[in-house]
Amino acid sequence: MKWRSLIIAALRSIARNKLRSLLTMLGVIIGVGAVIALMALGRGSQADIQAQIAGLGTNLLIIHPTSSQTSGVRAGSGTLNTLTMDDVALLDTNAALLQEVSPVIRVQEQVIAGNSNWNTQINGVSVSYQAIRNHVMESGDFFSERDVKTRNKVAVLGKTVANELFPGQNPVGAQIRIRNVPFTVIGVMQSKGQSSMGQDQDDIILSPWSTVLYRLSDGKTVRTIMASAVSETQMEEAKAEIRTLLREAHRIPPGGDDGFDIRDQSEINEMLTRITGTLTMLLSAIAGVSLLVGGIGIMNIMLVSVTERTREIGIRMAVGARPGDILLQFLIEAMILSLIGGLLGILAGVGGASLLGKVMGTAIMVSPLVIFGSVAFTAAVGIFFGFYPARKASRLNPIDALRYE
Amino acid sequence: METIVLRDLKRTFAMGDTSVHALRGVSLTIARGEFVAIMGTSGSGKSTLMNLLGCLDQPTAGDYFLDGVHVSRLDRRQLADIRNQKIGFVFQGFNLLPRTSALENVELPLLYDRSGRIADPQRQALAVLEQVGLGDRVHHEPARLSGGQQQRVAIARALINQPAILLADEPTGNLDTHTSVEVMAVFQRLNAQGITILLVTHEPDIACYAKRIIELRDGLVVRDEPVAAPHLADRDLLTWPENGSVTGGGRP
Numbered sequence: 001m002k003w004r005s006l007i008i009a010a011l012r013s014i015a016r017n018k019l020r021s022l023l024t025m026l027g028v029i030i031g032v033g034a035v036i037a038l039m040a041l042g043r044g045s046q047a048d049i050q051a052q053i054a055g056l057g058t059n060l061l062i063i064h065p066t067s068s069q070t071s072g073v074r075a076g077s078g079t080l081n082t083l084t085m086d087d088v089a090l091l092d093t094n095a096a097l098l099q100e101v102s103p104v105i106r107v108q109e110q111v112i113a114g115n116s117n118w119n120t121q122i123n124g125v126s127v128s129y130q131a132i133r134n135h136v137m138e139s140g141d142f143f144s145e146r147d148v149k150t151r152n153k154v155a156v157l158g159k160t161v162a163n164e165l166f167p168g169q170n171p172v173g174a175q176i177r178i179r180n181v182p183f184t185v186i187g188v189m190q191s192k193g194q195s196s197m198g199q200d201q202d203d204i205i206l207s208p209w210s211t212v213l214y215r216l217s218d219g220k221t222v223r224t225i226m227a228s229a230v231s232e233t234q235m236e237e238a239k240a241e242i243r244t245l246l247r248e249a250h251r252i253p254p255g256g257d258d259g260f261d262i263r264d265q266s267e268i269n270e271m272l273t274r275i276t277g278t279l280t281m282l283l284s285a286i287a288g289v290s291l292l293v294g295g296i297g298i299m300n301i302m303l304v305s306v307t308e309r310t311r312e313i314g315i316r317m318a319v320g321a322r323p324g325d326i327l328l329q330f331l332i333e334a335m336i337l338s339l340i341g342g343l344l345g346i347l348a349g350v351g352g353a354s355l356l357g358k359v360m361g362t363a364i365m366v367s368p369l370v371i372f373g374s375v376a377f378t379a380a381v382g383i384f385f386g387f388y389p390a391r392k393a394s395r396l397n398p399i400d401a402l403r404y405e
Numbered sequence: 406m407e408t409i410v411l412r413d414l415k416r417t418f419a420m421g422d423t424s425v426h427a428l429r430g431v432s433l434t435i436a437r438g439e440f441v442a443i444m445g446t447s448g449s450g451k452s453t454l455m456n457l458l459g460c461l462d463q464p465t466a467g468d469y470f471l472d473g474v475h476v477s478r479l480d481r482r483q484l485a486d487i488r489n490q491k492i493g494f495v496f497q498g499f500n501l502l503p504r505t506s507a508l509e510n511v512e513l514p515l516l517y518d519r520s521g522r523i524a525d526p527q528r529q530a531l532a533v534l535e536q537v538g539l540g541d542r543v544h545h546e547p548a549r550l551s552g553g554q555q556q557r558v559a560i561a562r563a564l565i566n567q568p569a570i571l572l573a574d575e576p577t578g579n580l581d582t583h584t585s586v587e588v589m590a591v592f593q594r595l596n597a598q599g600i601t602i603l604l605v606t607h608e609p610d611i612a613c614y615a616k617r618i619i620e621l622r623d624g625l626v627v628r629d630e631p632v633a634a635p636h637l638a639d640r641d642l643l644t645w646p647e648n649g650s651v652t653g654g655g656r657p
Contacts, residue, residue: 005516012505311500318461318496319517322482322517323482
């Protein structure tokens with residue numbers, strides 16, 4: 001039995017019933033298409049998120065106090081569960097693995113400019129914060145060390161705040177009032193867009209930490225410390241260093257609770273990747289079910305085909321086809337049917353994904369692995385669901401098959 | 406040189422509780438180059454004998470030697486190979502693959518030929534089609550061929566593997582008398598070239614073109630004798646009445 005003639009015979013019999021073959025393939029086409037489109041969407045959004053996180057700075061470390069500070073009972077003598085400017089200074093001078101350190105003092109306030117007002121978040125930070133978060137200025141300047149030292153009442157606006165308070169104008173040089181304290185706008189930052197968590201990263205005002213801490217906040221509490229490690233590859237070492245320094249400064253006995261938490265982007269990255277990965281898998285599994293249904297469709301049609309072609313099977317057996325030859329013939333036919341369906345499905349999937357990506361505005365990533373995987377899977381579907389009909393055909397009695405009307 | 410040797414061949418079918426004895430013990434010897442007609446009414450067991458001779462079925466008891474091979478104890482796979490190598494079938498209903506050209510129909514047995522005896526399948530197919538007088542219709546599909554032409558394609562298909570025997574099961578059953586005689590002329594010509602032919606028929610007019618007639622009744626051979634003077638199909642065709650009715654008594 002020659003493979004070439006087997007494949008030609010299978011293609012011929014598929015071509016003989018074009019409409020029926022196409023309808024049979026439809027299940028596989030939709031199944032494969034859906035799997036590929038969803039995987040492409042899922043991977044695309046994963047890549048989107050990763051790119052955004054990388055935009056934040058991959059060497060970013062965020063230190064914030066844990067909630068244990070609220071359960072006062074747990075605080076032993078000498079423990080300090082909040083972060084202070086002393087901690088910032090300590091890390092800035094003593095941590096060898098940290099490049100930049102900045103406090104973040106966070107105040108939510110109503111901001112007034114002329115006759116418009118806007119509720120936003122005012123972050124008191126140090127000069128190095130611009131470098132840590134990769135903020136690029138659209139107009140004006142970021143504040144300077146001198147501003148920090150003199151607790152200057154200057155403000156750098158995020159794009160959203162600038163648009164809300166000064167629609168259609170350049171706010172640089174203008175005055176805004178935060179809790180009746182007048183601030184001078186000295187710069188506007190370029191838009192950073194939404195964060196991976198869906199927050200507007202431009203709805204923000206940056207001011208020198210000293211100004212915010214002593215004029216707007218309680219003069220003591222630092223909500224968060226942001227730092228950049230010297231290298232992406234030394235994140236864990238940097239974390240360990242911070243932990244040692246802070247535990248020492250806070251005089252936490254060995255075995256005691258840190259009272260603070262250090263996060264880097266890789267954790268957030270991992271978490272988000274896991275979430276989108278789970279979602280992608282879930283959706284793909286649903287799409288996979290339709291692939292399964294498609295396979296059953298192929299089995300159904302192959303069974304019909306075996307019955308319809310009983311006489312042909314009889315003829316082939318009479319002229320010397322072994323049962324194995326008949327089995328192979330129908331198996332190959334089922335496989336080709338599902339493979340063609342799979343190939344059309346890949347086209348449908350890639351096309352559908354790019355269409356969806358355009359409509360939804362998300363990135364699309366078609367991975368070759370998924371394509372190879374689905375081709376292999378459809379071939380397996382063909383073999384699996386083609387086997388029963390093919391075996392049925394091969395077990396026909398040649399005499400009965402020849403007499404079949 | 407014996408091509409077929411049957412020794413006390415029996416075939417019993419179980420039909421629920423009862424068993425039907427289709428063949429009750431048939432012993433036969435057919436030599437190479439013979440042209441045998443197997444006759445009998447329906448229920449005589451001639452179809453069962455045909456299936457056994459064609460290796461489509463296995464006997465319940467007895468021995469069957471085909472071209473020196475003891476085929477009565479082979480499995481399905483080996484039987485398939487025997488059918489492929491040693492037997493050529495011609496059926497009443499032609500049994501050609503629809504929507505497949507005459508050439509491809511004829512090549513079909515070579516698709517399953519594992520011996521590689523025939524080096525160039527297409528050339529061999531063209532040669533046998535020429536042999537049955539269809540050299541000019543090789544690319545026609547069965548639907549575009551007449552009954553007689555279709556049966557000649559079937560004969561070509563039966564010949565392509567150079568079989569030891571050619572088995573024809575009521576080959577003229579679906580044909581009018583003139584075409585039937587034409588087909589018999591093909592058989593006689595092939596037989597003259599040395600091909601062993603077994604023909605199953607219930608029509609005495611057809612059987613008389615053979616050289617030997619075996620008659621079955623109730624699963625036993627009741628008559629086995631040579632035909633004294635077989636009709637010559639070619640001559641009958643020459644003297645065929647020009648305006649002779651096809652369905653009437655035009656048969657010689």
